Amino acid sequence: xxxxxxxxxxxxxxxxxxxxxxxxxxxxxxxxxxxxxxxxxxxxxxxxxxxxxxxxxxxxxxxxxxxxxxxxxxxxxxxxxxxxxxxxxxxxxxxxxxxxxxxxxxxxxxxxxxxxxxxxxxxxxxxxxxxx
Amino acid sequence: xxxxxxxxxxxxxxxxxxxxxxxxxxxxxxxxxxxxxxxxxxxxxxxxxxxxxxxxxxxxxxxxxxxxxxxxxxxxxxxxxxxxxxxxxxxxxxxxxxxxxxxxxxxxxxxxxxxxxxxxxxxxxxxxxxxx
Amino acid sequence: xxxxxxxxxxxxxxxxxxxxxxxxxxxxxxxxxxxxxxxxxxxxxxxxxxxxxxxxxxxxxxxxxxxxxxxxxxxxxxxxxxxxxxxxxxxxxxxxxxxxxxxxxxxxxxxxxxxxxxxxxxxxxxxxxxxx
Amino acid sequence: xxxxxxxxxxxxxxxxxxxxxxxxxxxxxxxxxxxxxxxxxxxxxxxxxxxxxxxxxxxxxxxxxxxxxxxxxxxxxxxxxxxxxxxxxxxxxxxxxxxxxxxxxxxxxxxxxxxxxxxxxxxxxxxxxxxx
Amino acid sequence: xxxxxxxxxxxxxxxxxxxxxxxxxxxxxxxxxxxxxxxxxxxxxxxxxxxxxxxxxxxxxxxxxxxxxxxxxxxxxxxxxxxxxxxxxxxxxxxxxxxxxxxxxxxxxxxxxxxxxxxxxxxxxxxxxxxx
Amino acid sequence: xxxxxxxxxxxxxxxxxxxxxxxxxxxxxxxxxxxxxxxxxxxxxxxxxxxxxxxxxxxxxxxxxxxxxxxxxxxxxxxxxxxxxxxxxxxxxxxxxxxxxxxxxxxxxxxxxxxxxxxxxxxxxxxxxxxx
Numbered sequence: 147x148x149x150x151x152x153x154x155x156x157x158x159x160x161x162x163x164x165x166x167x168x169x170x171x172x173x174x175x176x177x178x179x180x181x182x183x184x185x186x187x188x189x190x191x192x193x194x195x196x197x198x199x200x201x202x203x204x205x206x207x208x209x210x211x212x213x214x215x216x217x218x219x220x221x222x223x224x225x226x227x228x229x230x231x232x233x234x235x236x237x238x239x240x241x242x243x244x245x246x247x248x249x250x251x252x253x254x255x256x257x258x259x260x261x262x263x264x265x266x267x268x269x270x271x272x273x274x275x276x277x278x
Numbered sequence: 279x280x281x282x283x284x285x286x287x288x289x290x291x292x293x294x295x296x297x298x299x300x301x302x303x304x305x306x307x308x309x310x311x312x313x314x315x316x317x318x319x320x321x322x323x324x325x326x327x328x329x330x331x332x333x334x335x336x337x338x339x340x341x342x343x344x345x346x347x348x349x350x351x352x353x354x355x356x357x358x359x360x361x362x363x364x365x366x367x368x369x370x371x372x373x374x375x376x377x378x379x380x381x382x383x384x385x386x387x388x389x390x391x392x393x394x395x396x397x398x399x400x401x402x403x404x405x406x407x408x409x410x
Numbered sequence: 411x412x413x414x415x416x417x418x419x420x421x422x423x424x425x426x427x428x429x430x431x432x433x434x435x436x437x438x439x440x441x442x443x444x445x446x447x448x449x450x451x452x453x454x455x456x457x458x459x460x461x462x463x464x465x466x467x468x469x470x471x472x473x474x475x476x477x478x479x480x481x482x483x484x485x486x487x488x489x490x491x492x493x494x495x496x497x498x499x500x501x502x503x504x505x506x507x508x509x510x511x512x513x514x515x516x517x518x519x520x521x522x523x524x525x526x527x528x529x530x531x532x533x534x535x536x537x538x539x540x541x542x
Numbered sequence: 543x544x545x546x547x548x549x550x551x552x553x554x555x556x557x558x559x560x561x562x563x564x565x566x567x568x569x570x571x572x573x574x575x576x577x578x579x580x581x582x583x584x585x586x587x588x589x590x591x592x593x594x595x596x597x598x599x600x601x602x603x604x605x606x607x608x609x610x611x612x613x614x615x616x617x618x619x620x621x622x623x624x625x626x627x628x629x630x631x632x633x634x635x636x637x638x639x640x641x642x643x644x645x646x647x648x649x650x651x652x653x654x655x656x657x658x659x660x661x662x663x664x665x666x667x668x669x670x671x672x673x674x
Numbered sequence: 675x676x677x678x679x680x681x682x683x684x685x686x687x688x689x690x691x692x693x694x695x696x697x698x699x700x701x702x703x704x705x706x707x708x709x710x711x712x713x714x715x716x717x718x719x720x721x722x723x724x725x726x727x728x729x730x731x732x733x734x735x736x737x738x739x740x741x742x743x744x745x746x747x748x749x750x751x752x753x754x755x756x757x758x759x760x761x762x763x764x765x766x767x768x769x770x771x772x773x774x775x776x777x778x779x780x781x782x783x784x785x786x787x788x789x790x791x792x793x794x795x796x797x798x799x800x801x802x803x804x805x806x
Numbered sequence: 807x808x809x810x811x812x813x814x815x816x817x818x819x820x821x822x823x824x825x826x827x828x829x830x831x832x833x834x835x836x837x838x839x840x841x842x843x844x845x846x847x848x849x850x851x852x853x854x855x856x857x858x859x860x861x862x863x864x865x866x867x868x869x870x871x872x873x874x875x876x877x878x879x880x881x882x883x884x885x886x887x888x889x890x891x892x893x894x895x896x897x898x899x900x901x902x903x904x905x906x907x908x909x910x911x912x913x914x915x916x917x918x919x920x921x922x923x924x925x926x927x928x929x930x931x932x933x934x935x936x937x938x
Contacts, residue, residue: 147672149498150399150511177406181392184399188512190597191519195392198590202388207377212344213385216351220389220526222926223355225489225753228396229389230928231407234677245339247678248716251926253345255719256334257352257361258922260313260327262748263915264360266882267282267316268890274309275363276543279804281894282907320908323915326726333718352922354530357621357885362532366545379546380584383530387587390526394616395519398486400494408675411936413762414663414775441670445656448663452776455783458858459656465850466652471641476608477649483612484653484790487619489753492660493653495671509603517609520598521616521625524577524591528624531546531580538573539627540807618794621885626796630809643810644848651791651851658786658880662750662779664758678927705934709920712927723920730916735905740872741913747876748917751883756924757917759935773867781873784862785880785889788841788855792888795810795844802837803891 152183161189165196172200179232211240215250222254223261284315293321297328304332311364343372347382354386355393416447425453429460436464443496475504479514486518487525549582557585561592568596575628607636611646618650619657680711689717693724700728707760739768743778750782751789812843821849825856832860839892871900875910882914883921 155166155178165186166178185192203213214237221229242250287298287310297318298310317324335345346369353361374382419430419442429450430442449456467477478501485493498511506514551562551574561582562574581588599609610633617625638646683694683706693714694706713720731741742765749757762775770778815826815838825846826838845852863873874897881889902910 147495147667148400148402149494149673150515151673179404179407180401181396184401185395185515187399187508188516191512191516194590194594194597195395195519198388199392201586201590202381202384206381207375208347208381208385212347213381215340215344216347216382216385217389218926219348219351220355220386221393222922223352224390224393224397225925226393226396227928228401228403229393230677230926231403231675234409235407243339244715248719249334249338249340249345250348251678251713251923252334252716252719253340253348254352254926255723255919255923256330257349258356259915259919260331261353261356261358261361262882262918263317263327263911264313264358265356265885266878266890266911266914267319268280268887269312269316269360270280271360271363271543272311275311275367277366277545277547279799279891281805281890282911283805317911319904320912322729323908323912326722326729327915330722333722350530354526357529359532362530362545363543376583380587383527383546383581384584384587386530387523387527387591391519391523394486394522395515397489398482398494398515398518400491403675409677409679411759411931412664412666413758413937414779415937443668443671444665445660448665449659449779451663451772452780454861455776455780458854458861459659459783462652462854463656465854466645466648470645471639472611472645472649476611477645479604479608479612480615480646480649481653483615484619484650485657487616488654488657488661490657490660492665492667493657495667498673499671507603513598513602513604513609514612516598517604517612518616520594521613522620524595525617525620525622525625527581527591528577528622529620531583532544533576533580533624534544535624535627535807536575539575539631541630541809541811614794618790621793623796626794626809627807640847644851647791647794647810647845648848648851650794651787651855654790655783655787658750659779659783661753662746662758662782664755676928676930707932707935708929709924712929713923715927723923726916727920730909730912734909735903736875736909736913740875741909743868743872743876744879744910744913745917747879748883748914749921751880752918752921752925754921754924756929756931757921759931762937763935771867777862777866777868777873778876780862781868781876782880784858785877786884788859789881789884789886789889791845791855792841792886793884795847796808797840797844797888798808799888799891800839803839803895805894 148180148184150184150187152180153186154183158186159189162186162192165189165192169196181228181232211237211242214240214242218250219254219257223258280312280316282316282319284312285318286315290318291321294318294324297321297324301328313360313364343369343374346372346374350382351386351389355390412444412448414448414451416444417450418447422450423453426450426456429453429456433460445492445496475501475506478504478506482514483518483521487522544576544580546580546583548576548579550579554582555585558582558588561585561588565592577624577628607633607638610636610638614646615650615653619654676708676712678712678715680708681714682711686714687717690714690720693717693720697724709756709760739765739770742768742770746778747782747785751786808840808844810844810847812840813846814843818846819849822846822852825849825852829856841888841892871897871902874900874902878910879914879917883918 217233481497745761877893
């Protein structure tokens, strides 16, 4: 259950419908996932967030699958259940295979372990790592 | 300043020196960064962590630079200052250019924003995302 | 399901019942929510926490609804599902309307985005922000 | 020290200068704080983030000072040193007095305590809090 | 539901079965909990993690129950639902009584409160706490 | 630098001085660490927090050193620099030796690794762990 209502197409205003229409056209599907239905509480934020997502997640200097790996990694450390499910599904849709998934998990686990150790020990940053 | 001592090669015992030697040989440098010097408080953990790091961060189904992006993403969400400095330096050493860095930041920022929104709204996971 | 038992009024000892009675009188309702029933495992902590909550959340230099916004913001960043549900309900009970809820979400999303970016880039604090 | 370069006006391209100019005009000051100088690594993201910040932090259904309280609360739970300094300064500039600061801290502390307790005990959400 | 499949003994390969067999022998039970079944997606990581867990959680300079308290404390602050359930069960199995559980919760709550306050106020570290 | 002023004994009001006096008497030292000087911005919260700290951290069903281990574990996962320094110093003062420190770090590192993995995989809680 959400702390907000999920707004379906039928009850949405014109601004929200325009975003839903663009999500459907861009993704070539009728399906609108719950994140956008919840965000529609604030139509201006829905528009901004969808515009950002289209711009940021498109392939560029970094390819689209790698961007999903980065998204999953942030969502893991931020403990976002919904985001982990939706972006693991997106990574699979963009071609992630089992071997890549296994290595992704290994790096995420390793990073959590060393993050925890470094923080507990408050290790000082080596001068050589500093950007001049 | 750290909450533990940093153990230099000269004062290290044989088990610690063996790891330091392998770090130097693997990386083809004399430099040992502070993380390992701090971890040397527990020689068994130093050995395990270095062995894991070598295995996990090596190129495999995911290439070495992408693994650094994943590491940075976890470290960002975990707020690990040392890890962000050391792995941003590692990503540069492995070829990250400015355009990639800019897109990495954009994805990390986007993921934090949507993680925060999804969590606040407690959006329920769509059935279609669930692994059967 | 909880990792502790929920202690109902009927089985509670005198110290716990005294707190439950005060919660009921203060809120003018018979309802005791699960947080207090779980906390009753430690009667002394139940007393302290309820006393603190009454003192801290009462209107003062900051009004009661704004205090709920602050509570929700902390709970969002701390990923506390129960707290988000209970304090979003409390904010509604104290008069939060949909326009305020939408702006609350926008600020929380914005703050998460810039927190993530600032941390990844390890931006140094400007001198002008420092308290002399 | 940052993990990225800080880009000064003199070396900025036209897109970045346009944002810097708007920041200066909007805030009626020549000062550009480090966050924007770091974000300028990615001019498109700089533009989006500044546009979002102007829209989101402007007074609306929630006043500008309350929005700073919400920002500080998120930044506290997200452990963002820079954000805490810059937004505490912003809150003071928008009129936060010592009594309000003291109560803000009290609510943030209280929320952290109960977030931690609720999470450890995994308290189930009461039905009454659920949005139908 | 998980974002990965849970791998049962019947479908596991020889490497995974060897770990499952060792878990069963070490714990003197046929039960394999879901964490290991999920981790079996990556047999090498399953092996490493189980070997680490056996080494790290065994009684040594710190007894086994105290190690569970530490584990629960980390899992609470990291908001790990599964970990809180599994390690609270483990602590009970190792002898944690209700009085200890109540005090564990009190310390975890106290630490969250002061962590939140210290971070919000960005309190500088006293010289006397620094390791020379 | 803090986001608040540190209030010294000489400028403190009577309520704050009473707490400072009790800290000095309880700890048998003239030293007041910065946390209390920052918290003195809100005398009522200073009183409550000190009273709670005395009650919660005193030896009971769990001994005083183990309570410091729990505090350090929470502070590590919450990334609280000040808390890590002050409570590592407190643990040493209460008798923590190097072997215990090394094992404490190993458990904290292990917990972070498995917390990260469990969360990424969204492992469902086994029925056997649930409190009936």
